[in-house]
Amino acid sequence: MRNKIVILLLSSIIFIGCSASKEPRNLYYAKLEVRQYFHDSTKYLQDVRKVINEAKKYVEKNLDPSKNNVAIFDIDETSLNNLEYIEAFDYGFTMESWEAWVDSAKAKAIEPVLEFYHFLKQKGIKIFFITGRYESIRFKDLDPTIKNLIEVGYRDFDGIFFKPRNSKMKTSEFKSSIRRKLTEEGYYIFINIGDQFSDFEGEFPGKTFKLPNPAYLTF
Ligand SMILES: [Mg+2]
Numbered sequence: 363m364r365n366k367i368v369i370l371l372l373s374s375i376i377f378i379g380c381s382a383s384k385e386p387r388n389l390y391y392a393k394l395e396v397r398q399y400f401h402d403s404t405k406y407l408q409d410v411r412k413v414i415n416e417a418k419k420y421v422e423k424n425l426d427p428s429k430n431n432v433a434i435f436d437i438d439e440t441s442l443n444n445l446e447y448i449e450a451f452d453y454g455f456t457m458e459s460w461e462a463w464v465d466s467a468k469a470k471a472i473e474p475v476l477e478f479y480h481f482l483k484q485k486g487i488k489i490f491f492i493t494g495r496y497e498s499i500r501f502k503d504l505d506p507t508i509k510n511l512i513e514v515g516y517r518d519f520d521g522i523f524f525k526p527r528n529s530k531m532k533t534s535e536f537k538s539s540i541r542r543k544l545t546e547e548g549y550y551i552f553i554n555i556g557d558q559f560s561d562f563e564g565e566f567p568g569k570t571f572k573l574p575n576p577a578y579l580t581f
């Protein structure tokens with residue numbers, strides 16, 4: 363009986379403790395944690411490399427050269443790293459500042475992904491970028507996103523699709539509509555790599571590979 367009372371008392375204390383409203387994590391500490399994750403390069407890059415190693419194994423095991431294989435690459439926080447912009451604006455975002463950053467073409471390559479890009483090209487797999495970025499308004503001759511990709515080493519890709527500025531679609535809908543279009547044109551989507559779950563919506567064959575990105579979400 364005494365044991366039962368003790369258990370009852372203990373459960374009440376635990377219950378009261380759990381039901382007390384919990385303040386969300388302070389944004390200062392959340393940002394600090396994310397900053398440390400990116401800057402402790404062993405952690406972020408290790409996690410990226412883990413995904414890429416899995417992706418390479420998948421390619422080695424499952425590539426069927428008789429198919430018209432393509433790999434879909436997202437750009438931001440997949441192929442290119444925008445940490446300089448993200449931190450300059452303290453994890454905030456305005457369209458104006460973002461477009462100025464995109465126009466600067468200064469984003470760095472995410473090295474394991476760049477290696478994977480060349481690995482796929484050597485296997486004869488075609489590469490298409492699908493991005494929520496818009497084409498630049500300021501630079502018409504050579505779009506800064508294309509310039510940035512080429513300059514950091516993503517050369518000779520087979521196509522790039524920008525989200526149209528006047529589009530009412532969510533980025534996820536735009537991306538899946540392009541994958542559908544490519545499939546209708548006879549391409550086999552063998553690999554789809556991105557950092558957001560919105561990079562993978564809809565049905566397509568092949569396999570998706572999700573890279574880490576604790577800095578923001580796109581829909
Ligand atoms: Mg992205």
